[in-house]
Amino acid sequence: MKPDDPNLKRLEPPKLTVLEQTYLPQILGGLAVTGRHILGAAFGGTAVTVQYPEEQHVPTANYRGVHRLNKDEQGRVKCVACMLCATACPAHCIDIVGATAPEGWDDREKYPESFVIDELRCIFCGMCEEACPVDAIELTGLYDLTGLSREELIYDKSKLLSVFDMTKDAEPMKTGNPSPSLPQPTTPLDPEGPGPRSTATAAQLPSRS
Amino acid sequence: MATWQIAVILVKIFLIVGIFQGAVAYMIMLERKIAAWSQDRVGPNRAGPFGLIQPLADGAKMLLKEDVIPGYVNKPLYVLAPAIAIIAATIGFAVVPFGPAGIDAPTINGHPIHFQIAPNVDVGILYVFAIGSLAVYAVILGGYASNNKYSFLGGLRNSAQIISYEIPLGLSVIGMVMLSRSLELGDIIAWQDTNGIGIIPAWGILVQPLAFVIFLVSAFAETNRLPFDLAEAEQELVGGFHTEYSAMKFGMFFLGEYLHVITVSFLTAILFLGGWDVPFVGLGVEDTGWIAALIKVGVIFFKVALMVVFIMWIRWTLPRFRYDQLMNLAWKAMIPLALLNLIVTMVLIQLFRGVG
Ligand code: SF4
Ligand code: SF4
Numbered sequence: 001m002k003p004d005d006p007n008l009k010r011l012e013p014p015k016l017t018v019l020e021q022t023y024l025p026q027i028l029g030g031l032a033v034t035g036r037h038i039l040g041a042a043f044g045g046t047a048v049t050v051q052y053p054e055e056q057h058v059p060t061a062n063y064r065g066v067h068r069l070n071k072d073e074q075g076r077v078k079c080v081a082c083m084l085c086a087t088a089c090p091a092h093c094i095d096i097v098g099a100t101a102p103e104g105w106d107d108r109e110k111y112p113e114s115f116v117i118d119e120l121r122c123i124f125c126g127m128c129e130e131a132c133p134v135d136a137i138e139l140t141g142l143y144d145l146t147g148l149s150r151e152e153l154i155y156d157k158s159k160l161l162s163v164f165d166m167t168k169d170a171e172p173m174k175t176g177n178p179s180p181s182l183p184q185p186t187t188p189l190d191p192e193g194p195g196p197r198s199t200a201t202a203a204q205l206p207s208r209s
Numbered sequence: 210m211a212t213w214q215i216a217v218i219l220v221k222i223f224l225i226v227g228i229f230q231g232a233v234a235y236m237i238m239l240e241r242k243i244a245a246w247s248q249d250r251v252g253p254n255r256a257g258p259f260g261l262i263q264p265l266a267d268g269a270k271m272l273l274k275e276d277v278i279p280g281y282v283n284k285p286l287y288v289l290a291p292a293i294a295i296i297a298a299t300i301g302f303a304v305v306p307f308g309p310a311g312i313d314a315p316t317i318n319g320h321p322i323h324f325q326i327a328p329n330v331d332v333g334i335l336y337v338f339a340i341g342s343l344a345v346y347a348v349i350l351g352g353y354a355s356n357n358k359y360s361f362l363g364g365l366r367n368s369a370q371i372i373s374y375e376i377p378l379g380l381s382v383i384g385m386v387m388l389s390r391s392l393e394l395g396d397i398i399a400w401q402d403t404n405g406i407g408i409i410p411a412w413g414i415l416v417q418p419l420a421f422v423i424f425l426v427s428a429f430a431e432t433n434r435l436p437f438d439l440a441e442a443e444q445e446l447v448g449g450f451h452t453e454y455s456a457m458k459f460g461m462f463f464l465g466e467y468l469h470v471i472t473v474s475f476l477t478a479i480l481f482l483g484g485w486d487v488p489f490v491g492l493g494v495e496d497t498g499w500i501a502a503l504i505k506v507g508v509i510f511f512k513v514a515l516m517v518v519f520i521m522w523i524r525w526t527l528p529r530f531r532y533d534q535l536m537n538l539a540w541k542a543m544i545p546l547a548l549l550n551l552i553v554t555m556v557l558i559q560l561f562r563g564v565g
Binding site for chain 2: 033035037039075
């Protein structure tokens with residue numbers, strides 16, 4: 001469309017009246033709005049903030065927090081050491097040492113001998129979760145990732161598996177075959193999420209020794 | 210001057226300075242609370258019940274923080290600037306009356322006690338403005354001594370703002386001064402109290418509404434409060450003249466600003482809200498006994514508190530002005546309007562009172 005197109009509709013802002021040009025009515029209107037919020041939050045209890053740590057925030061079901069390594073029905077780590085997650089990771093924070101699967105693990109050739117995620121470098125993008133062909137790695141709803149040293153935030157295999165133990169009841173595996181007694185998550189974007197998510201916090205994890 | 214008189218004055222100075230500096234600590238907390246409430250948050254509530262110990266915690270933080278003096282600053286001026294800020298803000302209270310004094314006022318040795326550090330200063334309001342304008346030295350010295358282009362520009366920007374807004378501020382009060390024919394703040398209150406029509410008092414906000422608006426807007430700009438706080442403008446400019454200041458020296462600028470807010474609230478209450486005058490309850494100008502005087506002190510403090518809350522409320526309502534808008538408002542709107550107000554007042558006074 002050219003600037004002189006006859007079909008072009010020009011919108012003019014409405015002229016301000018003299019009173020409006022002083023801005024006083026608008027200022028009073030603005031004061032009324034903030035006044036309502038001030039009174040509401042001060043006396044009406046309409047403040048929307050969560051009083052952490054007394055109240056725990058419950059993130060939505062698609063929140064991306066601390067990782068976990070899922071276990072299969074026999075309690076073995078699901079990961080098959082294919083390195084797809086480590087390859088997909090833009091922050092290069094996954095370090096896997098694969099090894100031939102032990103005797104009796106008939107469904108796969110390899111398993112991770114060591115699986116370390118540097119949570120300090122992780123940007124919680126969820127690429128690893130997307131990349132994993134067997135849904136072995138998932139991001140949980142744990143958000144209070146804290147530690148007293150840098151080493152504490154480098155999660156090894158046992159720690160990642162313990163996150164699974166901590167969160168498996170509240171957050172069943174998104175796909176795969178979780179045990180049928182567990183409640184299934186509702187639609188992933190349901191703002192309320194599938195009820196209260198994990199009540200455990202990352203700080204309760206055993207520290208790496 | 211007798212020894213007891215000096216003692217009384219010293220007691221008054223300590224009381225007033227102590228009360229107001231303590232009040233500032235709690236004003237900062239109130240400001241944080243109002244900020245939180247207007248954004249549907251809860252605000253500081255960790256230190257003590259309802260967060261009431263928060264001001265102590267803030268103060269401790271100010272004192273315990275590392276006090277950095279950069280190596281490249283002009284040290285004497287750098288240290289002097291925050292001191293000027295706080296001294297200029299404090300000594301303005303000398304002439305502010307907090308309550309009435311009359312023939313039956315409470316006395317010591319037959320002399321009435323004035324609720325004022327320096328009573329009967331005939332040029333009261335001029336003194337307040339003269340002292341108030343000293344604040345600009347703190348700003349410009351702070352910017353200059355920091356030896357940093359950004360701070361210097363910030364200081365210039367802010368001093369231009371303060372000086373510009375002093376003109377409409379001064380012009381807007383002349384109306385009240387002409388009406389009450391006095392520069393003494395107590396007299397101005399008495400005039401408002403006695404010249405009402407029936408039970409409606411002649412408060413400045415009613416007889417000089419335009420001057421009230423101009424005064425209020427200029428006062429916001431004078432005290433660097435939003436929407437005119439280009440001195441700080443944390444979001445866009447990362448601080449102005451006080452960028453190089455840390456810990457308690459920054460705190461002193463802050464304290465000065467808040468003391469300024471109290472002064473301005475007092476001036477508004479005195480000039481435009483009738484001071485300690487309470488309409489409709491039959492407390493006249495003559496009532497200056499103990500009880501009446503104390504009630505009146507309470508009334509004026511209540512009005513001042515309302516003003517302070519209003520100033521904070523505005524802060525969280527209006528967005529910040531751009532610098533050219535700020536200057537346009539002062540020179541193209543406020544000053545002409547203030548002059549117009551002055552001329553109209555002058556003409557009306559001449560018409561109704563006759564010449565002389
Ligand atoms: S969430 Fe992203 S950054 Fe973190 S480990 Fe997975 S792929 Fe890497
Ligand atoms: S977690 Fe998944 S993607 Fe990563 S190595 Fe194991 S199986 Fe492959």
